[in-house]
Amino acid sequence: MRQEVxxxxxxxxxxxxxxxxxxxxxxSIDAGYALVEMNVTPEMANIQGTSHGGAIFSLIDEAxxxxxxxxxxxxxxLNMNVTYVAPPLIGTCLRAEASEVSRTSRTAQYSIIxxxxxxxxxxxxxxxxxxxxDRLPFLQDQDGGS
Amino acid sequence: MRQEVxxxxxxxxxxxxxxxxxxxxxxSIDAGYALVEMNVTPEMANIQGTSHGGAIFSLIDEAxxxxxxxxxxxxxxLNMNVTYVAPPLIGTCLRAEASEVSRTSRTAQYSIIxxxxxxxxxxxxxxxxxxxxDRLPFLQDQDGGS
Amino acid sequence: MRQEVxxxxxxxxxxxxxxxxxxxxxxSIDAGYALVEMNVTPEMANIQGTSHGGAIFSLIDEAxxxxxxxxxxxxxxLNMNVTYVAPPLIGTCLRAEASEVSRTSRTAQYSIIxxxxxxxxxxxxxxxxxxxxDRLPFLQDQDGGS
Amino acid sequence: MRQEVxxxxxxxxxxxxxxxxxxxxxxSIDAGYALVEMNVTPEMANIQGTSHGGAIFSLIDEAxxxxxxxxxxxxxxLNMNVTYVAPPLIGTCLRAEASEVSRTSRTAQYSIIxxxxxxxxxxxxxxxxxxxxDRLPFLQDQDGGS
Numbered sequence: 320m321r322q323e324v325x326x327x328x329x330x331x332x333x334x335x336x337x338x339x340x341x342x343x344x345x346x347s348i349d350a351g352y353a354l355v356e357m358n359v360t361p362e363m364a365n366i367q368g369t370s371h372g373g374a375i376f377s378l379i380d381e382a383x384x385x386x387x388x389x390x391x392x393x394x395x396x397l398n399m400n401v402t403y404v405a406p407p408l409i410g411t412c413l414r415a416e417a418s419e420v421s422r423t424s425r426t427a428q429y430s431i432i433x434x435x436x437x438x439x440x441x442x443x444x445x446x447x448x449x450x451x452x453d454r455l456p457f458l459q460d461q462d463g464g465s
Numbered sequence: 466m467r468q469e470v471x472x473x474x475x476x477x478x479x480x481x482x483x484x485x486x487x488x489x490x491x492x493s494i495d496a497g498y499a500l501v502e503m504n505v506t507p508e509m510a511n512i513q514g515t516s517h518g519g520a521i522f523s524l525i526d527e528a529x530x531x532x533x534x535x536x537x538x539x540x541x542x543l544n545m546n547v548t549y550v551a552p553p554l555i556g557t558c559l560r561a562e563a564s565e566v567s568r569t570s571r572t573a574q575y576s577i578i579x580x581x582x583x584x585x586x587x588x589x590x591x592x593x594x595x596x597x598x599d600r601l602p603f604l605q606d607q608d609g610g611s
Numbered sequence: 612m613r614q615e616v617x618x619x620x621x622x623x624x625x626x627x628x629x630x631x632x633x634x635x636x637x638x639s640i641d642a643g644y645a646l647v648e649m650n651v652t653p654e655m656a657n658i659q660g661t662s663h664g665g666a667i668f669s670l671i672d673e674a675x676x677x678x679x680x681x682x683x684x685x686x687x688x689l690n691m692n693v694t695y696v697a698p699p700l701i702g703t704c705l706r707a708e709a710s711e712v713s714r715t716s717r718t719a720q721y722s723i724i725x726x727x728x729x730x731x732x733x734x735x736x737x738x739x740x741x742x743x744x745d746r747l748p749f750l751q752d753q754d755g756g757s
Numbered sequence: 758m759r760q761e762v763x764x765x766x767x768x769x770x771x772x773x774x775x776x777x778x779x780x781x782x783x784x785s786i787d788a789g790y791a792l793v794e795m796n797v798t799p800e801m802a803n804i805q806g807t808s809h810g811g812a813i814f815s816l817i818d819e820a821x822x823x824x825x826x827x828x829x830x831x832x833x834x835l836n837m838n839v840t841y842v843a844p845p846l847i848g849t850c851l852r853a854e855a856s857e858v859s860r861t862s863r864t865a866q867y868s869i870i871x872x873x874x875x876x877x878x879x880x881x882x883x884x885x886x887x888x889x890x891d892r893l894p895f896l897q898d899q900d901g902g903s
Contacts (some may be wrong), residue, residue: 328512336510337517340486364482365530366474367602371483372530372542373523380518384511396518397718398690398739400546400838400883402866404859421842421878426689426741428840428881440859443866445838445883447690447739449718456513543864544836544885546692546737548720550713567696567732572835572887574694574735586713589720591692591737593836593885595864620804628802629809632778656774657822658766659894663775664818664834669811676803676810688810692838748805 321350324391324458331457332385341374343381351419351429353385358412369406376401378415379431379444386417386429387448393455394427394448401444411435417446425450467496470537470604477603478531487520489527497565497575499531504558515552521559522547525577525590528563532575533594539601540573540594547590557581563592571596613642616683616750623749624677633666635673643711643721645677650704661698668693670707671723671736678709678721679740685747686719686740693736703727709738717742759788762829762896769895770823779812781819789857789867791823796850807844814839816853817869817882824855824867825886831893832865832886839882849873855884863888 325348332338332345347354355378363374379401387394407413413435420428431444471494478484478491493500501524509520525547533540553559563577577590617640624630624637639646647670655666671693679686699705705725712720723736763786770776770783785792793816801812817839825832845851855869869882 331512335512335517336508337520340508341519362482362486366477366481366534367539371481371523372526372545373487373519374483376522376526376545377517377519380522384518388512393513396549398546398548398692399518399522400544400690400692402544402858402883402885403542404866420840420881428842443858443883445840445881447840449741544838546836546838548712548737548739550720566694566735574696589712589737591694591735593694595887623804627804627809628800629812632800633811654774654778658769658773658826659831663773663815664822664837665779665811665815666775668814668818668837669809672810672814680804685805688841690838690840691810691814692836694836695834698833 325349325389327458328385328388328455332381337377338381341377343378345385346414348385348389350389351386351422352389353382353417355382355385355415356412359407359409361409364409370409372403375403375407375413375433375442378413379433379442382415382417382431383429383444383446386419387427388455391454391458393451393453395451397447397449399444399446401442403442404440407435407441413441471495471535473604474531474534474601478527483523484527487523489524491531492560494531494535496535497532497568498535499528499563501528501531501561502558505553505555507555510555516555518549521549521553521579521588524559524561525579525588528561528577529575529590529592532563532565533573534601537600537604539597539599541597543593543595545590545592547588549588550586553581553587559587617641617681619750620677620680620747624673629669630673633669635670637677638706640677640681642681643678643714644681645674645709647674647677647707648704651699651701653701656701662701664695667695667699667705667725667734670705671725671734674707674709674723675721675736675738678711679719680747683746683750685743685745687743689718689739689741691736691738693734695734696732699727699733705733763787763827765896766823766826766893770819775815776819779815781816783823784852786823786827788827789824789860790827791820791855793820793823793853794850797845797847799847802847808847810841813841813845813851813871813880816851817871817880820853820855820869821867821882821884824857825865826893829892829896831889831891833889835885835887837882837884839880841880842878845873845879851879
């Protein structure tokens with residue numbers, strides 16, 4: 320059952336327009352957990368020639384989105400607190416790992432860690448969702464409407 | 466003098482690879498202030514069919530980057546705390562307005578407010594930079610190396 | 612009706628054990644708004660001889676608590692993001708002003724600003740609550756159990 | 758040498774006015790690390806009868822202060838982001854554990870975790886300091902002024 324949810328989310332992510340635009344790849348998903356990868360391309364440079372914060376954050380947000388929706392019900396992002404440790408070089412491959420820190424019936428909290436190709440810490444994030452009771456809409460189709 | 470700095474930053478932003486990729490447009494710049502605009506395109510959709518958090522954040526980050534570099538010296542982002550109020554619809558035009566809340570010789574703090582085409586609040590952000598002593602690199606060329 | 616809620620909260624704050632311990636005084640309350648005052652006493656000094664962050668935060672939290680409960684239903688703090696601007700001197704009188712930034716049926720967001728006796732900015736805070744449907748317990752008694 | 762710094766900080770904390778007021782006890786200190794304990798007393802109750810957020814934050818801040826000053830140079834708090842997981846009961850003994858996540862010559866980042874007497878998670882915090890070059894003032898006396 321869980322595996323069905325994970326597969327459906329993975330399919331949805333591989334079709335996600337923004338994930339395609341940014342080259343975000345879902346590597347692993349589990350209960351309250353996600354690992355997502357992104358290459359820092361020259362198109363992601365900011366005015367100082369390093370990776371734009373928006374690109375790094377997009378990677379963080381994707382891992383957060385997958386981990387917080389992994390229970391099969393819709394999670395809505397409330398708050399994200401990002402601390403930048405080092406600017407990643409253009410060309411490196413970044414990985415964001417999201418892990419669940421706590422969860423109640425209505426909210427849940429995640430820690431997201433970003434590292435570069437040398438396993439150096441790039442950014443950390445503490446993030447919060449509101450949890451709806453509704454099953455993820457794209458799972459309902461699968462279930463025959465349940 | 467200040468106007469020269471603003472013009473140089475505006476030129477740099479219009480050439481910025483990531484700003485082009487996301488369609489970020491700098492509307493206004495002043496001391497500690499920036500207004501940036503972005504259309505939410507279908508390419509920015511997430512798995513739930515609303516705007517991806519990474520797209521909204523990219524807009525926030527651009528306004529923050531311009532406002533914090535507006536004094537002509539290099540500002541390095543340390544921390545950003547984003548609270549999402551409502552998900553913007555695909556097709557709307559978002560505006561992010563960054564204003565300086567406080568500034569010392571080594572750090573500065575900004576408030577960034579995102580609104581949609583109906584002037585409804587979409588997200589708020591509290592953000593912090595470390596301020597280097599160095600003049601922005603692309604201004605040094607202009608100055609003849611000063 | 613609203614005035615009754617404000618009076619009941621004000622009474623409750625004046626009896627609150629922690630408010631007494633810290634010398635927190637509620638100056639003003641309105642819908643989504645609170646102004647609270649605290650003298651920085653010598654007992655609040657940290658190891659560096661300036662005001663302990665915990666004392667400043669206690670003042671922020673009190674203003675946040677009052678503003679977020681001002682609608683008469685129970686608000687539960689989810690997240691608080693504090694940025695320190697300047698350390699207040701021992702002996703000064705601090706004021707924290709909490710204002711509602713946004714509110715839905717289930718969450719609400721507040722901005723809290725702390726200033727000292729010279730009206731200098733000391734700290735800012737962005738804070739989030741989850742809103743229960745329940746009326747504040749101490750209002751129910753008053754209402755004859757409604 | 759390090760042990761001397763730890764001992765001096767521990768002495769300073771045991772004399773700290775605010776630590777005495779709140780009953781904060783430093784249990785352990787190491788490089789970038791601190792463990793601090795506090796009993797939630799009836800004096801720490803808020804208007805809802807659970808522990809005031811200011812009391813929990815005071816404990817977090819003490820662990821953060823000790824961990825960030827443990828390298829012997831002065832650290833100044835810039836930003837703290839707290840997420841509340843569960844309200845602690847009056848009478849429980851809380852423990853805050855601060856660990857260094859990253860550190861450069863000018864900034865450092867800490868994660869602080871608060872648990873109650875049953876080892877249940879109460880709150881988490883992501884916190885940032887600016888690092889001065891100056892040695893902690895109370896160490897200078899010891900060193901004979903170096």
